[in-house]
Amino acid sequence: MTYREPGETDADVDSYDLVHKAWTGILGIRDRAIEPAAPGTYGGVVRSWLPAGG
Numbered sequence: 001m002t003y004r005e006p007g008e009t010d011a012d013v014d015s016y017d018l019v020h021k022a023w024t025g026i027l028g029i030r031d032r033a034i035e036p037a038a039p040g041t042y043g044g045v046v047r048s049w050l051p052a053g054g
Helices: 015-029 042-049
Strands: none
């Protein structure tokens, strides 16, 4: 959480900024269990737009 962008100082960083980079990094490397796209969910709606078998 001590990483700073070039030119960024501690005065430029709030609580959200302290956690955001670390949290998104963790989310990018964690194990995931992909759930099926159920009808009525965002994934289900997007799947309905795709051609069958795609």
